[in-house]
Amino acid sequence: MVWFTVWQALGSTILTITIALPAAYVLGRYRFRGRNLVEALVVVPFVLPTIVVALAFLAILPTHLERGWAPILIAHGFFNVAVVIRIVGTFWASLDPRVGEAAATLGAGPWTRFREITAPLLAPALAAAAAIVFLFSFTSFGIVLVLGGPRYATIEAEIYNQAVRLFDLRAAAVLSLVQLACVVAAVWVATRLERRLTTTRWRSEHDALRRPRTGREKLVVVASLGSLALFLGLPVAVLVERSLAIGGGHGIDAYEALARPTSVLLASPWEAVVNSIVYAAAATAIAVVVGGLAAFAVAGRSGRVQGSDPGTGPKGTRALDTLVLLPLGASAVMLGLGFLIAFDEAPLYFRAAPWIVPVAQALVAIPFVVRIVAPTLRSIDPRQREAAALLGATPGRVLREIDLPIVSRGLAVAAGFAFAISLGEFGATVFLARPDRPTLPVAVFRFLGRPGELNAAQAYALAVVLMAVTVVSVLLVDRIRIRRGGWF
Numbered sequence: 001m002v003w004f005t006v007w008q009a010l011g012s013t014i015l016t017i018t019i020a021l022p023a024a025y026v027l028g029r030y031r032f033r034g035r036n037l038v039e040a041l042v043v044v045p046f047v048l049p050t051i052v053v054a055l056a057f058l059a060i061l062p063t064h065l066e067r068g069w070a071p072i073l074i075a076h077g078f079f080n081v082a083v084v085i086r087i088v089g090t091f092w093a094s095l096d097p098r099v100g101e102a103a104a105t106l107g108a109g110p111w112t113r114f115r116e117i118t119a120p121l122l123a124p125a126l127a128a129a130a131a132i133v134f135l136f137s138f139t140s141f142g143i144v145l146v147l148g149g150p151r152y153a154t155i156e157a158e159i160y161n162q163a164v165r166l167f168d169l170r171a172a173a174v175l176s177l178v179q180l181a182c183v184v185a186a187v188w189v190a191t192r193l194e195r196r197l198t199t200t201r202w203r204s205e206h207d208a209l210r211r212p213r214t215g216r217e218k219l220v221v222v223a224s225l226g227s228l229a230l231f232l233g234l235p236v237a238v239l240v241e242r243s244l245a246i247g248g249g250h251g252i253d254a255y256e257a258l259a260r261p262t263s264v265l266l267a268s269p270w271e272a273v274v275n276s277i278v279y280a281a282a283a284t285a286i287a288v289v290v291g292g293l294a295a296f297a298v299a300g301r302s303g304r305v306q307g308s309d310p311g312t313g314p315k316g317t318r319a320l321d322t323l324v325l326l327p328l329g330a331s332a333v334m335l336g337l338g339f340l341i342a343f344d345e346a347p348l349y350f351r352a353a354p355w356i357v358p359v360a361q362a363l364v365a366i367p368f369v370v371r372i373v374a375p376t377l378r379s380i381d382p383r384q385r386e387a388a389a390l391l392g393a394t395p396g397r398v399l400r401e402i403d404l405p406i407v408s409r410g411l412a413v414a415a416g417f418a419f420a421i422s423l424g425e426f427g428a429t430v431f432l433a434r435p436d437r438p439t440l441p442v443a444v445f446r447f448l449g450r451p452g453e454l455n456a457a458q459a460y461a462l463a464v465v466l467m468a469v470t471v472v473s474v475l476l477v478d479r480i481r482i483r484r485g486g487w488f
Contacts, residue, residue: 002178005138005154008069012076012137013130019077019231020084022224027085028092030221031209038225039086040474043416044467045232046082047424048239049441050142051448052463053078056235057147059242071147076140078235080133081228083417087132087372090413091125093209124375132371134186139179141427155179236467243460246453254457258465264446264455266436269462272443277469279429279439280422282358283365287418290362291369292411296403298370299377335360336431352434360428365418372417376410377403416474423470440466 027039045053057075065071095118103113141156148157155175162172212218244250258269265272339360343350350356380403388398426441433442440462447459 001153001155001158002182004069004152005156006182008072008076008152008154009134009137009140011069012073012080013133015073016077016080016133017084017126017130019228020081021088022220023081023228024085024089024092026221026224027089028095029209030212030217032211032221036475037471039089040471042082042085042228042232043420043474044082044236044470045078046080046417047420047466047470048079048463049424049426049444049466050079050140051146052239052444052460053235054143054146055448056238056242059238060234067147067151069148069152072140072144072152075143075147076133076137078232079143080136081232083132083136084129086413086417087129088122088125090409091375092122094409095121124379128371128375131186132368135183138183138186155182239460239463239467243457243464246457254454254461257454257458258461262458264450264458265438265443267438269443269458272438272440272462273465273469275433275437276423276440276466277473279358279361280419280473282355283361283422284415284418286358286362287365287369287422288411288415291366291414291418292373292407294366295370295373295377295407298374335363336428339428340431354434354437357429357432357437357439358422360432361422361425362418364425364428365421368417368421369411369414372414373407373410376407380406419473420470423466423473440469 023038023042027035053075057071057078061071103117108116138154139156140154141160144152144154144157145160148154153161155178159172159175159179162168162175212221241250243254244252246253261268267275339356343353343356384402385398388402389395393401423439424441425439426445429439430442430445433439438446444459444462444466447455447462
């Protein structure tokens with residue numbers, strides 16, 4: 001079980017990077033019409049409830065591939081491709097293209113330029129993205145539970161089996177400790193690797209991006225985005241089709257039913273939409289503030305000096321870097337139960353407080369903010385800060401004039417991810433959300449748990465609404481980032 005958990009996470013990470021890297025290259029090098037829409041659409045699979053996507057894959061996969069390790073890896077690639085594209089693509093867009101152009105002038109071919117120049121410069125972003133994908137695949141639950149069948153189980157799925165089905169809480173606790181130990185080891189390796197990688201020279205997207213000129217470049221753009229659209233679009237198309245399937249035909253009956261009171265929820269389905277947006281906005285604000293401050297501490301900006309070894313740093317900084325990622329290694333179910341236990345008695349009886357849901361969602365999103373922002377901070381040349389200080393700039397002005405304009409790109413990506421994660425968070429929210437204030441994933445789960453064709457269609461219709469809300473929110477994030485040049 002432990003071995004399967006590890007190797008399927010490694011396989012999922014390799015597959016995800018392989019699928020996402022061509023699209024990350026296109027989005028990081030070329031400017032074309034609809035580019036911002038593409039960046040928003042790739043995030044949609046990342047926030048879908050796992051149970052819904054698992055059912056979609058069961059509907060499109062051949063019978064002999066419905067259960068096993070292959071559909072698990074494919075589904076993990078479907079979910080996590082946005083992580084690589086958004087992180088690596090944003091990082092790629094900020095690399096100075098003149099270095100590669102100079103190498104090409106000297107006779108270096110495309111593969112040589114990528115191996116000797118681009119890959120080392122992209123290494124920090126690839127390490128950060130790979131660490132996130134690995135942790136998500138390592139702690140995957142819904143996908144493995146539905147697509148793995150009885151033969152394949154990860155540590156997370158076994159924790160559920162021991163705690164819920166066999167009522168063996170001691171075994172579940174032991175497995176939870178094993179999972180946390182594995183996550184700590186993975187985070188430690190990833191952070192050590194990331195600290196020893198090459199720093200990068202940042203440029204604005206306006207300088208780095210250009211329109212594809214030659215026929216070969218246009219073919220690369222079309223082929224990369226076309227294959228990605230087919231991979232991501234087919235399961236999404238199945239979800240839309242299922243939301244319209246009523247009886248022997250298709251219609252909008254399920255969407256019309258969302259406006260009517262239902263016995264499945266104590267609130268209307270549209271109230272669940274509003275609840276999700278409000279909770280996600282609050283969770284994003286908490287995650288960006290707390291995660292941004294933690295990223296500054298993790299990056300060790302005060303402890304790094306010119307000429308020092310980037311692999312070294314204060315032990316407290318390395319410990320904090322590991323600590324902030326621990327929520328990724330803990331089961332979302334464990335987090336939800338932990339909140340219920342911790343805040344179930346006076347004077348800390350807060351289980352019914354409306355703020356407990358965004359706090360729990362922020363706890364899940366904070367590690368992503370740190371892992372996205374910290375590599376950006378480490379890429380800043382400390383000589384820029386030293387020169388500003390010598391010219392009389394106060395620490396606050398150095399932060400405002402040097403650090404924040406550069407890190408704003410990472411914060412923009414982190415905020416988009418935090419909002420998307422909060423929208424789709426289910427494991428902890430299902431324990432904490434009040435019955436009269438459900439979120440979209442909780443509403444989808446409750447509709448799927450009720451028999452009846454209309455209930456199933458309404459579940460898929462709410463999943464489609466969740467996709468639409470995600471696309472709009474990410475587009476707004478990108479528009480703010482582009483117009484203001486960042487968040488600050």
